[in-house]
Amino acid sequence: MFTGIVEELGVVKRISQRANIRLIEISSEKTLADVKKGDSLAVNGVCLTAVEIKKGYFAFEVMPQTLKVTNLGNIRVGDKVNLERSLKMGDRISGHFVLGHIDCLGIIRKKNYAGANLAFEIAVPPEFLGYCLPKGSVSVDGISLTIMAKQSNVFSVYIIPHTLRNTTLSFKGPSAKVNIEFDLLAKKGK
Numbered sequence: 001m002f003t004g005i006v007e008e009l010g011v012v013k014r015i016s017q018r019a020n021i022r023l024i025e026i027s028s029e030k031t032l033a034d035v036k037k038g039d040s041l042a043v044n045g046v047c048l049t050a051v052e053i054k055k056g057y058f059a060f061e062v063m064p065q066t067l068k069v070t071n072l073g074n075i076r077v078g079d080k081v082n083l084e085r086s087l088k089m090g091d092r093i094s095g096h097f098v099l100g101h102i103d104c105l106g107i108i109r110k111k112n113y114a115g116a117n118l119a120f121e122i123a124v125p126p127e128f129l130g131y132c133l134p135k136g137s138v139s140v141d142g143i144s145l146t147i148m149a150k151q152s153n154v155f156s157v158y159i160i161p162h163t164l165r166n167t168t169l170s171f172k173g174p175s176a177k178v179n180i181e182f183d184l185l186a187k188k189g190k
Contacts, residue, residue, distance in 0.1 A: 002042045004095035004137075004144025006082040006167045007031050010043070012075050013057050020064055024072070027057045031083040040100070042084040044168070045142025045179045046070050047100025070102050071141070071177045082142040082168050095144025096137035097184050104128050106140065106180040109154055111173050118159045119148070120169070124180055126153050131182035139181040143167050 010026040017023070026043065035041065035058060039050050046066065052059035067073035075081065087093070110121040122140065124132070132138070132155040136147050145157040164170050172178065 001087045002045075002047070002084050002098040002100055002142070003087055003091075003093050004045075004084070004098045004139045004142060006084055006143055008083045009080045009166070009168065010083045012077050012079045012081060015075070015077060018061075022062045022064075022067060023051075023059055024062055024075070025052075025057050025059045026081060026083070028083060029056075031085055032056070032058060035085060040086045042082070042086075042098065042100045042142045044071060044075075044081050045098065045100060045139050045181055046072055046102055047086075069105070070179050071105060072179075074177065080168055080171065084142055096139075098139045098142070098144065098181055099184065100142075101181065102179045103131070103182050103187075104180050106178045108172055108174055108176045108178060114158070118161075118164060119156050120159060121154050121156045122178065122180070123154045128180070128182065129153060131186045133183070133186050136186050137183040139179075141168055141172075141178045143169065 008030045010028045013027045014025040040047050048060040050058045051061050104125050106122040106124045109123050132150040138145055138147050147155045149156045
């Protein structure tokens with residue numbers, strides 16, 4: 001379980017294929033601290049298991065289904081990814097409960113300023129609209145955000161400057177695919 005508070009931007013160091021499994025190596029400084037083989041980490045909001053840990057990087061095995069339903073199938077060497085270690089008992093929960101199980105891919109439709117606030121409009125498949133609750137939580141590429149509005153098949157979120165500087169959202173614009181995980185409480189009510 002995670003909180004959606006990104007700890008670090010990691011960099012994809014290497015991608016290789018072993019039979020049906022893709023091995024993704026990600027360099028890290030901060031997030032590597034106290035991680036051991038077998039630990040779960042969120043990579044762009046996707047819960048993955050660290051299968052190898054070396055100086056300066058860790059590696060994850062990713063199954064074909066995960067590559068198909070998340071944006072991890074589109075990452076390339078040199079890309080930055082959002083990283084978060086799993087929640088420990090007794091930790092503060094600054095965001096919201098995030099499982100790392102992606103509900104769908106969203107597509108950024110607009111990235112613009114509404115006054116002094118940066119807003120993203122993200123389209124999702126119609127069957128997920130019931131989970132888009134104004135003022136409800138949503139995880140976008142592993143980032144805990146608040147839904148500000150919903151119309152048609154698009155919801156909007158505002159991004160504070162700190163979040164923009166410290167996550168992959170600063171690199172994303174219209175047509176970018178993002179991993180969406182709706183709030184567990186919103187799904188519980190449906």
